[in-house]
Amino acid sequence: MKANLSLTNFPKLARFRAGNYKILVVVSIIFLSIITSIDVTAAVINVPADYPTIQQGINASADGDTVLVQPETYVENINFNGHNIVLGSLFFTTQDTSYISSTIIDGNQAGTVVKFNGNFDNTTIIAGFTIQNGRDHNYSAGIFCPEGANPSIINNIIRGNRLITEFLAGAGISCQRSSPMIANNLISQNISLGYPPGMGGGIGCFDHSNPLIRGNVIVNNSADYGYGGGIFCYDSSPIISGNIIAGNISHDGLGGGISCLYSDPIIINNTICYNTSMLGGGLYSEEPVPIVRNTIIRDNVAEEDVNFYVTPPIITYSDIGGGWAGEGNIDCDPLFCDPPSGNYYLYAGSCCIGAGQNGVDIGALGVGCYDICGNYVVGDFNGSGAFNIADIVESFSNLKTGLPDPALLCECPPNSGNQWAVAMDVNNSCGFNVADIVSGFSYLKTGSPEPTPCGICPPGEP
DSSP: OOOOOOOSOOEEEETTEEEEEEEOOOOOTHHHHHHHHSOTTOOEEEETTTOSSHHHHHHTOOTTOEEEEOSEEEEOOEEOTTOOOEEEETHHHHOOTHHHHHEEEEOTTSSOSEEOOSOBOTTSEEESOEEEOOEESSSOSSEEEOTTBOOEEESOEEESOEEEOSSOOOSSEEEESOOOEEESOEEESOEEEOSSOOBOSSEEEESSOOOEEESOEEESOEEETSBOSSEEEESOOOEEESOEEESOEEETSBOSSEEEESOOOEEESOEEESOBOSBOSSEEEOSSOOEEESOEEESOBSSOSEEESSSOOEEESOEETTOOOSTTOBOSOOOEEEGGGTEEEEETTOTTTTOSGGGOOSSSOOEEEOSTTOSOOTTOSSSSSSOSHHHHHHHHHHHHHSOSOOSOEEESSTTSOOEEEOTTOOBSSSSOSHHHHHHHHHHHHHSOSOOBOOOSSOTTOO
16 A cells, blocks of 8 residues: 655644644645655555454554554553554544544553554554553653664654653653654653753653654653653654744753753754753754754743853854854744744744845744734725725825724734734835825835735834
8 A cells, every 4th residue: 555644734732621622734745755666566454344353453563564543542551563564544534633633542551552562664653642641660752763763653642641760761762772753743742851850841852863854743742850741862863843932941951842861863954942941041062063054942931041061052043032142043932923822933024034044034934923913914094905995085084184094903012913004005114195196196006016015013112
């Protein structure tokens, strides 16, 4: 069976509100190589039609097979045991994201939920499941990738797993001398405890692990009295790219978002906000140093958004709370669309748009809300959805008598309650006066000058 894998949809958890999902669009050509390398002649094993449990389906499979799982809750702790296969829910064949939340592998607090014992490359795939309720004292509670296991872990919900250990790291996903691809997952509400410390509430990578961590939503995980509420790296070199890392906590510890000890990760185009720790709310590092680029790190709860020991990380073209010396760095409100509901897209007027290296956007997500009024027709004074002579007449009356009120008002800054009219501002002055009427009338008569909208706020406003 040839895989039909979509990367265009994935549920995103709203910060501090479990179960409230949005669509996160992440596109990566890396997955094309996975899809095209799957053996089209391989067998498809259906669970529970062919075998009643997922583990029995895995045991019956041969390399290259697909184990396709119907929606249901499977109370199991599974192990791939060297089977180089695809394990997928019906999301894998339909791209219907509802199958991710309705096809559940529940570890029943009886150990790690999913283990990849064996040697695997990224054609071994687990996709489209909710992986929950693992509890372990030795490995990861959610997914464990030991030495030699480099699978693709994509489009899953990994939540509510609990790790208690003094050695290993990663309650949601743990990598030990392995380099899996971890992409498009929602990793949430996982807890790493220790004796102490807890390490890597969401993801842990250690002992020369070099995973690709891309396009994930890593939120509301915690490491107690330890390191890395969201991600912990020890003696590893992961690539961390395009992730939302928010609302994670390192209780009385280091690196609420990411903590790097003796590691040199590459951290590119991430949004790291609203995490909590004692030091380095967004990022804490020790030697060697991380390379950070095109990333938002701000509004974290700690003494500083970024903290380090001995040598500072190399940060460029990033938006850092409190500022950071380095080429292209800025310190400004990124204007997220709606952080309380988990929406970390940016307003069109954000300082992060086009401010990254080579003109890319800073952060994990680009524009998702266009201005504080929504999409509006420039010059549409009366709210008709078009700009015509009626708008000129009504706006002229407004200048003369104060009536009628313009149909469109904006807030500046967003959600402040401070309103200002932009409905008839056609000359980009961020105000409405007789010059707009003259410009608007000229446009309607001659087609020039083209109406130009005001920016996100009037001059002088925050």
